[in-house]
Amino acid sequence: MKVKSPLEVYKFLPQTNCGECGFDTCMSFAAHIIDRSVKPENCPPLIKDAEKDPKIKKKLDQLIELTSPEVAEVVVGKGDMAIKIGGEDVIHRHEMTYFNPTAFFYDVWDTMSDKELEERCSKVIEFKKFYVGKFLTLDGFAVRCTSNDPETYRSVVKKVAGYGKPMILVSLNPDCMRAALEEVSEEKPLIYAATESNWRDFLKLALEFKVPVTLRAKDLDLLKSLAVTFKNAGVEEIVLDPVTEPLGEGLKGTYERVINLRRTAIQGEDKDIAFPIMVTPIAAWLMEGDEVEKGYWETVLGSLFVVKYADVMIFRSLEPYSLLPLVTLRFNIYTDPRTPVQVEPGLRPIADPDEDSPVFITTNFALTYYTVESDLTSANIKSWLLVLNTEGLGVEVSVAGGQFTAGKVKELMEETKIEGKVKHKILVIPGLAARLQGAIEDETGWTVKVGPMDSGRIKGWLETNWPPK
Amino acid sequence: MGKMTIDQFFELLKKYDIEVLEGVTIEGDLEIEVEEGAAADQSTLAYLYTVVQEVQNFLYFANMAMGHLANVSNLLGMPMPFGVQAPQVPQVPQVPQPPAAVEEVAVPEIKLPEELIKAKFEPFKVEYPGKIQEVVLGATKKDGGTRGDVVVLGGEKSLPFYLFDTPQPNLPAVAIDVFDRKPALAKAVREHYEDVLEDPADWAKKAVKKFGADLITLHLISTDPLLEDTPANEAVKVLEDVLQAVKVPIIIGGSGNKEKDPEVLERAAEVAEGERIMLASATLDMDWERIAKAAKDHGHVVLSWTQMDINNQKTLNRYLLKRAQVRPEDIVMDPTTAALGYGLDYAFTNMERIRISGLRGDSDLAFPMSSGTTNAWGAREAWMKDSPIENDSDWGPRELRGPIWEIVTGLTLSLAGVDLFMMMHPGAVAVLKEIMGTLGGKISGSVADPGDWIFMEG
Structure with missing residues (x-):
């Protein structure tokens, strides 16, 4: 957000204190724009006048631009279950607050047996952890296409959609992705992923089905080129995956890429890459080791990037030793530091x-x-x-x-x-x-x-x- | 139907069935005549709306609008409905098209670029004017001590592990806690120390040799008047034993009793003369001046401990620097560690603010930070057998929950700038060292293709 004070917002408003927005005064409404609880579009007279008067329309557009978050906000899923990712405004939480908690998606794949699939999906749906007066939960499914068969993928994606949670569709094969989208594009899944080799097909899918798309590239020049190309072609909902490498120099490089992306988006004001960031701790499962070692390392990667700027993540481990620390850490980091957390007296x-x-x-x-x-x-x-x-x-x-x-x-x-x-x-x-x-x-x-x-x-x-x- | 403007025509398109389209005629510049009862193919509806939208966008340019209408008529397989030919518009072929073609173009064609638009990513650079003080713990023979090696904390010029900004001369170190009496320990921790709990010297040895501790923190908790109330003179004998038993630098802690601690730390400073230990801790509500003097007189480092308040931290540091005349290279801070889920957000943000202030040039806050990460074991998730909350999902085995609670608490605070971790669980120590070493560029390794998770079966 480019403006810091309600006064700066106030001068764009009708200043009639009509109260149609639900607040007594335009100044109060302006203050809520600043704390991001409302948007300029929530001022009915402003919207009405902008339709008639191009001058006011220009003012409105200007206000929207001044008050929109530094990092674009992307919505995955629909209805009550829809989840917002990105939309961040600051580098450090004490500068204001972080807004949309990192979304946690858990993988299922299309070559699982029906029974395994049901068990896993139920675990994701049912998980809850009591914390500071509420239950923390998980956000959705990342459905991977391991069959490489469009029809198999289509049917499994359809099944998973039945749970009503937001989805990430994971396949680099455009035919499989198309089959899945024909089935569930209405659910507004995030598609994963457009790469250097398949980007034209995925661009077509994103435009045709109007779904958010993840762009995946380790080389940040390439990642930015993909983002510019997609944006230019009319895709608005973009997520960037700078590729998660789970260990060694690769992990060090991942840390650098993620931080550079976010810092350049917010402090460098580079709108071309000001999109939510995807991190995939599930890559820890490519390492040698037993289940606990992998689950632990996946949790370490998840924690690292909950603190440092990931907006959406794909995980594997549903063990309590992975879930409990991750959902708690996410809550802690995304708690608004401006208002102390209270309990019932x-x-x-x-x-x-x-x-x-x-x-x-x-x-x-x-x-x-x-x-x-x-x-x-x-x-x-x-x-x-x-x-x-x-x-x-x-x-x-x-x-x-x-x-x-x-x-x-x-x-x-x-x-x-x-x-x-x-x-x-x-x-x-x-x-x-x-x-x-x-x-x-x-x-x-x-x-x-x-x-x-x-x-x-x-x-x-x-x-x-x-x-x- | 009578005459209408293009605007009205478009309104009509939106309101009425598409059938009215057939036989549209136009008179003059912008007047269109529509015959009643005209019919057209239903499948063209979607495309027509697209055209309508586009035409509206260019409504000022009547010529263009007509061009679009010409397209419409072509698509519908109708003759050009215009009474007049629109000038300055590329001639549209007026060949009537078969209905099959109509269906094909009914889906809007998406225009895809052939090539990627090349862009260069220019990372935004951040530079801080300040530098975190380097503090040496321990002294080797050449500096009058008996330590095998020293540990250097601090020296950062950018945020933790931001090696792409500036190199980080010293990675964080890990100290393992040793107590001079059996403390209450979580089962998962206790089982690793069961054989040494009675003997702090053996305990320290095991922590260094087996669990890779860079330093040992010896807590003289038996000096607590509420516990054994061991006299200071007697308590520090254990310190001598530990100094004998291991060659790593030592941190010495009291019981936290504000009357007794200054005396205990004073005695410890005396017996460890030359070893450059760290006295833990000076706080605002005890005789910090006395502790600072003990450190100064015997060449030790003092730990400046405050309760999660950046202003108090600054105050205490200033007291130590200005009033007690402690040298900057002899101060480490403990801004207080709260466990994951129990105030970690406050601890993290407090430390992050302190670190950024230091880097921005506030020399009162530019000291290395220490974290009592063992506090993580206070979280019930770390030690309790099951969740006490009725509707919670199963918490699973606590042996696996405890260590990761300590790891995540430590890792989070490492990202806020902690330079020294005081820990207990050997597994947690190993994992935290692994991740910090990796981010610090000291640990290599890779997987064949980090994208393989996309396809992996099972």
Whole structure:
């Protein structure tokens, strides 16, 4: 995005505060354009006027250009399941945020037995991992054509399409690709891949079936030439695969190519290669080694490029030791660093507590909360954990900033009816909130004990402080 | 039907059945007459719409519009419907065509370029004015120590492993943690050290000889007043044992008790005189001045540890530099490591910001970074037998989850600029070293064709 302030956007808007966009003022709408929650096209009067007045149309086009992401956004799949890739604006997440999490596709192939295919597809569909209040899942299938037979491929692709998830169609053979597209082009699969040798056929397929296309070349001059040629011929949805080499100098080269592509797109403003990047950790399966070694290395490659700029990936391993770290890392890296992650305030029973168990309090800043919660759970400390709404701030900051106050503690204790759950009236506060001890005692009438600075030390602390004398 | 303009005609095309087309005539410049009840081949509909779109684009050029209409009429196998011949348009052959030909051209022909448009990729170059301080850990005989070799951290002039920007003189090093009392360890970690847990010297030996540690971090946790409360003088005897047992550089840690640690580290600095160990750590909430002085007096390095806050890191570094007069080549930072899934995003971004600030020339932040990567084992995914969440997919065997949790935590932070990893699982150490060595250009190897996965069966 070329503009940084709502004011720069505002001057392109009608400035009538009509509210048709759903926001009270044009300035508010402008601010949402800047944070990318809306687009200029979401201003109805602007669109209407642009249809009539070429001058306004020009203004609108200008605004769209100024506010469109640095890296093109490509949509794979359709309907609710459709997934956006690319659309990134920054090189480092702290400069704003990363937007569209790397899409994870898992391979199936057309020479699998029906049973194997079903099992594998079900695993992909069913996988879920609970994390910070939601379930993380996988995105889709990469259907590889290993039969080299158009009819076999067609029928397997059709079967996989039945699962409703986005697909990448993987075949370098234009005849096989055509057969598959005749069947499922409506599902808007990403086709993989146009290369130096088949690019004319794939260009034709991309135009004819109006599907996004991956361009594959290790030589970045060639990759750019392909991109320019495709764009010039009218293909808008392009994904770049600079070829993933799984080890040695090849991997070092892959790292260089991926970083150079993204850096040149965003910082170098080279629109010709400003497209989503594909990385294929599945290439780890070409190495020598047993299943675990390959699965581990595939996960290493995946992690490396989740952090460094891959927008879409193809994987093989569906083992939990591959999936759990990858979906978690992706969530972490793509979390918006501008808004602290929060958890629900309230009362959490830990390890089946009773009326003699201690009562702790922490904040609803996700990191603090999960640290305390896992410290208590890991040490199997029967306890009640009060979670205070500090607007997602940690203990130290919220005590200083006034989000962690005696008054709010009292409210929380009343809402959660903690008094009815324990026989004692003792609250343990974090060491970093020690200065609130007196105020909370006055406000609640409970005895307040100051716990350790680090929840990791609660266990040791309890040995001398619990049960209370 | 009466007379209409071309605009209306096109509207009609959109609204009405295509049958009205047959027998279209035109009068004057832009007036077309259509006979009622005319009929045409349904299959031409799609093509006509394409033409309509194109014509609309060129509506200002009436001549051209007529040319297109001439094409339409040809396609429909009708005589030219115009009352007037459009001037300045290439003559379109008016031979009536057989219906078969109509069907063939019904699908829009895609024009493909014959050749690739040649383009040159010019990578965008990034140069930073600053350089990360080089810090030497350990001292060999010639520098008054007894280490077999030293480890050099830092020296970067660009982001981690961006060898295409500038060479990276020192790749990150890995230290393995050793404790002076049995710590609580995850099963997957403990089984590798079961035979040495009672003896820190043997533990260190195994970590170096068998698991390839570049350094040893000895944690004197028994000094914790909440544990054995071992007196400093006694605790540092273990340090002497470890210095005897291995030849790699040593990092010495206390228990984290802010009253006791300064004394423990002071004693450690004395007994390790000449060995250039690293004292872990000075923090803002303990007597950092005393720890800094101990490092200075005995020629050691000090680890400046803050809690995930770039401003605090800068403050503490400045205290060490300006107030305690520690030399820049004697400082390493620990901006705090959080595990994958438990704040790794904060740790990563905090470290990345610190590193970029250093490279941009902020000399208060231009120090090598250290990571307590062992923290990854605090994540329940690393050690818990099963997921405690009812609807989670199966977590699989934890022996395989733990090491990769440590690897991914370390790898992520290596990309933020960490120069020194403190780790525990030997498998995790090996894999992290492998990937960092590969990105650093030290490990060769290749596969026959990296595209073979496209075709591989099974």
